[in-house]
Amino acid sequence: MTVRLPEGVKPFLEAAAWGDAAIEPLAGDASFRRYFRIRAESGATAMLMDAPPPHEDPRPFLHVAKYLCGAGFRAPQILAEDLARGLVLIEDFGDDRMREHIDAHPEDEVAIYTHAVDTLVRLAKAPVAQLAAYDAAAYLRETALLAEWYLPAMGIATDVAEYEAIWREALAPLCENKWQQVTVLRDYHAENIMLLSDGEQGLIDFQDALAGHPAYDLVSILQDARRDVSPELEAAMLDHYRREAAVSPDFDLHYALLGAQRNAKIIGIFTRLWKRDGKERYLSFLPRMWGLLERDLAHPGLVKVRDWFDRTIPQEIRASSPLDLVA
Incomplete structure (x- = not known):
């Protein structure tokens, strides 16, 4: 061709x-x-x-x-x-991506993830780039994608205003200026990190960066939409980050909240890629996304968000593919 x-x-x-x-x-x-x-x-x-x-x-x-x-x-x-x-x-950073390298060399997984987390520690300590803020409007535009694309695809009607209000209240603590002081790459995961010949890790696909919360990119790489990261590795890397970075007392809550926000967004995006762009393969990632979202919603500080999901999207719907409803 x-x-x-x-x-x-x-x-x-x-x-x-x-x-x-x-x-x-x-x-x-x-x-x-x-x-x-x-x-x-x-x-x-x-x-x-x-x-x-x-x-x-x-x-x-x-x-x-x-x-x-x-x-x-x-x-x-x-x-x-x-x-x-x-x-x-x-x-040219070559072809040695983090994902494929770890798939071929699982013995390197911990060392490579530690290096990637260390990059985020350094970013949290570096002066923030001149970027738009990751503010309430940005967070809510993203969570709206689930209501806009996923719910209609699954035949679910809901009160969109209630959905937005629940997220607005939950995310309000993260919209303070003090949580908009880190350069957030926003798509930081195993397919966007290149392993270079000098032992460094190359960064790509960061054009959507915003000034936001230091835990966001940590969620992005440890709750990867395209690669399974074991709960044990996630916990170990979170411990490593806590040791190396100055984290707030609410760090674990913020991590779970940003995980829920990001995973809800991605469920909407992957559904949109199917419905609007004809990219059906992204539906295969939805079971992983629901598993990650449910893990985040289990945090006690997210009870109101969890209650909305439990009332609106039953487990049998979460376990179904949109293709099952249009077959």
Whole structure:
């Protein structure tokens, strides 16, 4: 099959001194972005991000990448950019992703997760990037996705205003300014961490970063939507984080609350990817997401949120696939 190359890519690469390079397409993700490996005749490689406007805007990625590199984190170096076409040439971190490496070398799991958690400890101590705040409006837009996409797909009618009010009350403590002082990458998990040849871990897919709570990215990696993380490993990594970072007395409550918020959001997003975008494979992740959400809702501080879920979405519905209802 012929791969459609981004418009203007040849002159872009020529201007960046990569005019002789071969262009190799790579697998895409859940967005409109596409990636290509650029391989020069010398053997040097780089990555080309195609983030075509108006669907994508590469400026947030560039902003966060430059912040991370400036703060001593391993984000890709920016080699060239064309904002009008949405083309960005970046450092190539290779193909050794955390997820596949651990699947092939499970004996490395603890060490790799410890390194990833240490990155979050460093982020919590670093000056926050200039970013929008992870505020009540952002949290509630995300929790609304479950009501907007998942509930209709499962044939469930609900009082959306009540749903929002319950989340607004639960999340209110996290919307104070003191919890908007850490750079939150927001999609920090085993498929977005690259293992580099020098032993460091490379960060990718951080264009949606916000200034928010330090526990959010911890939830993201320890309650991974795409990979099972054992409760034992999660507990060990939480203990490690508590030892290395300055955590508040309410840290465990905040972790569970952010886990519930994030997992409810992802259930909505994965349903949307099926209904709107035809990406049925994301439905296979829903059982994992429900298991994680129920674990978070078991925290005593989330009783009102848990009661809403218990009243609205019975266990037999949670255990069902939306495909069972449309078959």
